[in-house]
Amino acid sequence: RQTGTVETDAEKHDVEYLTPISIGTPPQDLIVDFDTGSSDLWVFSTEMAAKDIKGQAVYDPNNSSTSEKLQGSTWQITYGDGSSSSGDVYLDTVTIGNLTVPNQAVEAAKKVSDEFTDDPNNDGLLGLGFSSINTVQPTPQNTFFDNVKKNLDTPLFTTDLKHGAPGSYNFGYIDPAAYIGNISWTPVDNSQGFWGFTSPGYAVGTETLRNHSISGIADTGTTLLLLPKSIVKAYYSEVQGAQYDSSQGGYVFPCSPTPPDFVFGVNNGIVTVPGDMVLYAPIDSANQNCFGGIQSDTGIGFSIFGDVALKTSFVVFDAGGLQLGWAAK
Numbered sequence: 001r002q003t004g005t006v007e008t009d010a011e012k013h014d015v016e017y018l019t020p021i022s023i024g025t026p027p028q029d030l031i032v033d034f035d036t037g038s039s040d041l042w043v044f045s046t047e048m049a050a051k052d053i054k055g056q057a058v059y060d061p062n063n064s065s066t067s068e069k070l071q072g073s074t075w076q077i078t079y080g081d082g083s084s085s086s087g088d089v090y091l092d093t094v095t096i097g098n099l100t101v102p103n104q105a106v107e108a109a110k111k112v113s114d115e116f117t118d119d120p121n122n123d124g125l126l127g128l129g130f131s132s133i134n135t136v137q138p139t140p141q142n143t144f145f146d147n148v149k150k151n152l153d154t155p156l157f158t159t160d161l162k163h164g165a166p167g168s169y170n171f172g173y174i175d176p177a178a179y180i181g182n183i184s185w186t187p188v189d190n191s192q193g194f195w196g197f198t199s200p201g202y203a204v205g206t207e208t209l210r211n212h213s214i215s216g217i218a219d220t221g222t223t224l225l226l227l228p229k230s231i232v233k234a235y236y237s238e239v240q241g242a243q244y245d246s247s248q249g250g251y252v253f254p255c256s257p258t259p260p261d262f263v264f265g266v267n268n269g270i271v272t273v274p275g276d277m278v279l280y281a282p283i284d285s286a287n288q289n290c291f292g293g294i295q296s297d298t299g300i301g302f303s304i305f306g307d308v309a310l311k312t313s314f315v316v317f318d319a320g321g322l323q324l325g326w327a328a329k
C-alpha cells in the first residue's frame with residue numbers, strides 16, 4: 001500500500017495551480033493543471049501544429065519505449081469557460097510524486113483552443129473528477145486517481161491550495177499536520193461525474209448563517225467561487241462601492257477597505273472565505289478597483305466552489321466514503 005504527495009504552484013493571482021508529472025520512458029516532465037472538475041488527462045504533444053505551441057512542454061509518444069497507441073480512440077473536451085482541446089490516445093507510464101501508474105491513458109492533443117496556446121505555463125490537464133465523464137471514445141478511460149487508488153492506503157486525495165504560495169496534493173492519506181480543528185464531512189453526489197455537495201447556508205461578515213441550500217461542485221480547475229445570483233447580490237450589497245461591471249464580466253469594487261468575509265456551511269461546520277481573498281485581482285494599474293473572487297454561477301446549472309473557496313481550507317476528496325471533508329488550516 002502506498003501514499004504520495006506532490007507540490008503545486010500558484011500562478012499570478014492564484015488563477016490556476018500547476019503541478020509536475022512525468023510521462024513515459026525515459027520520463028518526460030510536464031507541468032499540468034490538476035482539475036477535480038474534469039476527468040481527462042490530456043497534454044500538449046508532438047502531434048500538434050507548431051503554431052499552436054507557444055512555450056509549453058510537449059509529450060512525444062515516439063520518444064517513449066513504454067507508449068502504446070490506443071488504436072481507434074479519440075477524445076474531445078470543452079470546458080465551462082469555452083476552452084477546448086482534442087486528439088488521440090496512448091497508454092503510457094505516468095508518475096506523480098512517488099506514485100506510478102504503468103498503463104495510464106494519456107490523451108495526446110492534436111488541437112487546442114487559443115486559451116491553452118496563450119497559457120505558456122500550462123502543458124495540459126490532469127482530471128481528478130469521476131471517470132464516468134472521461135471523453136475518450138469509443139471506450140472511456142480511467143483517471144490517474146481511479147487507476148492508482150487500489151494501491152493507496154485509502155482511496156482518497158487531499159488538496160491544500162494556498163494564496164500565492166506552493167500548495168500540495170496528497171494521495172492515500174490525511175496529513176494531521178495540514179489542518180486545525182475538526183474536518184466537517186458532507187456526502188458527495190457524483191451522478192454528474194463531479195465532486196458535488198450541498199451547502200446548507202451562508203453568511204456575510206459576522207452575521208449568523210442564513211438557511212439557503214447551495215448545490216455545487218468542489219472544483220480545483222475553477223479560479224473563482226461561483227454562487228447563485230441572489231447570494232452574490234446579498235454579499236456585494238454589503239461591500240462599499242461594489243457594482244456589476246459588464247465590461248469586466250462581474251462585480252468590481254474598491255480594493256480598500258477589505259470587504260467582509262464570506263462564510264458557507266458544510267454539514268454542521270462552516271468555511272470562512274476571508275475578505276482579503278474576495279479581493280481577487282486589481283482591474284487597473286492604479287490598483288484602485290478590484291475584480292471580485294465571488295461571482296454568479298448563472299448559466300452553469302450548479303455553483304462552483306473553485307480555488308477562492310478551496311485555498312481557505314484543507315479538503316479531503318474521499319472516493320471510498322463518497323464524501324468531502326473541509327477543515328480550517
Ligand SMILES: CSC[C@H](NC(=O)[C@H](Cc1ccccc1)OC(=O)N1CCC(N)CC1)C(=O)N[C@@H](CC1CCCCC1)[C@@H](O)COc1ccncc1
Binds near residue numbers: 083
Ligand atoms: C464555468 S467553469 C469555468 C472554469 N474556468 C475557469 O475558472 C478559468 C480557469 C483558467 C483558464 C485559463 C487560465 C487560467 C485559469 O478561469 C476563469 O474563468 N477565470 C479566471 C480569471 C478571471 N479574471 C475570470 C475567470 C472551467 O471551465 N473550469 C474547468 C477546468 C479549467 C478549463 C480551462 C483551463 C483550466 C482548467 C473545469 O474545472 C470545470 O469545467 C466545467 C464546468 C462546468 N461545466 C462544464 C465544464
